[in-house]
Amino acid sequence: MALTYKKLSKYPHSLRRLVGIELSQLNAILTSLTPIWSKHLRNSYDRPGRYYKHDLGSMVSLLLIYYRSYTTQEFVGYLFDLDKSNVCRIIKKLEPLLATILPIPDKRILTKEEVSNLIIDVTEQPIERPKQGQEAYYSGKKKQHTVKKEIRIDQDGTIVHVSATYPGRVHDFAIFKQEPPPPSDVPIWADAGYQGIEKLHKSACTPYKSSKKHPLCAEKKTYNQVLASQRVLVEHKIRSIKVFKIIGNRYRNKRKRYDLKFNIVAGLVNLQNGLSLLKRAA
Template sequence: MGLSLEELKTLSAHFSSCYLTYRKNNRGAHQRKMGAGQKGFLPTPLDKLVFILLYLKCYPTYDLQGFLFGLERTRACRWVKLLLPVLEMTLGHECVLPARQIRSMEEFCHAFPGVRDVFIDGTERPVQKPKNTRRRNKMYSGKKRQTTRKVVMMTDETRRVGFLSLSKNGRRHDKRLLDKADIVRHIPSTVTVWADTGFQGINKQHPNTLLPKKATRKTPLSPEQKKENKLISGIRITVEHAIAGIKRLGCMTQSLRNRRPFIDDTFILLSAGLWNFHLRRD
């Protein structure tokens, strides 16, 4: 499930309190006392946490998820819808969720305390191909040659994800998503930004930026430039390790099947939060 036994026990304690808080705030006008009635197939908070973590890790169908826990597929679907926001609340209380917007230098320093280098990259996740041609063309990624959803993320030297943009269609360019997030101008000049060739022009927005040199047909790279590019790529590999850590979960690597709005954004947020929690406990 992406967590050790010790990490699972630590997260379970906070998950229990967040579950009670969430149920209390969303009970409506019910008069029955909390905890009354028949006990379900997921009686303890640990059972509920294992249920939702297994769903994110393996991303099974509701039929298989229900079979593993002795539930009907409709009941498994209801539990997933209930426990996803509880897990997000738990990770938020653990202060491991990445920032979704950074509007000032103070917010940047809060998301990246004491950082000297940040690493920027974009990542995509596959989605089912829409029947509508217009929507399919908007989601089509020429790089992956399939329909995808894309985000831009920023990490520090420890591979911790400190910023995660909102999910957009795979057709959009990485640099365009970064400009839309409007985060570069809030990065202090003392912080070095490392990016790949997909972010050409970022050095005009932030002078303390290191980008690999890009060859053209008429101006090939010299041996010194190739050596420099190799050095930059070796340091920038940190953000690739963070992306690999997020994609340990099957909900990020398998084609998205859920139809709920913004569920792909929820998946990548929870994946990044679990990765940060794993790094903090490591």
């Protein structure tokens, strides 16, 4: 028997493991998305006679299960009794609509009133070997072809900024310099990949690096420990993002919609963190 939202909602614990969010959060998404979806159907340019076999709740569940498991669309089609072409079309239709209501990180310059502290880090995801420009995407650290994104979170654990997508060869600090600069008087907590950031941002903190000839003293070791205890929050957020295997596993899709997918996942993590859905006119 095919999966449906009605069946899944009877088992909240199982639904949480399948789609990655709580039933109450899924219901909130459906409440906000229903008028937008209705408007989309009224203005749709689909050919006459086109209809959707499942209700909106089942289709959103389908998309989230695909994000959560990142199995093939053909397999997801078997679960929902759909052809893989229908699965692809549903995902393609829902993604931009879902992005309008999720608390997705903003790409504008943040003000001091909005953030009092910033914790930054770069996450790296393996991709299929590109047909062209392979060298630019090869990461010497991961020993494979990857793409990178910088994530900035505030003191409450909210993802406030996600960078553009960069090839795996680009250094973490180079990504920071190409993104909108944070407020100059807001403290930044960064890892060793951001050595030299103090020249651009006086309130930035990075760990001390040791060597065989210059080991760290006890004071510097304590400083590094305190900094790591502050930075662990962003590591937890990256882990929450990678729970959705479409970001955690090797990315197989075309990268044309990668930014959209990543932002949706970041919005889902912010929703789990207690942020409210955005209100959009139907």
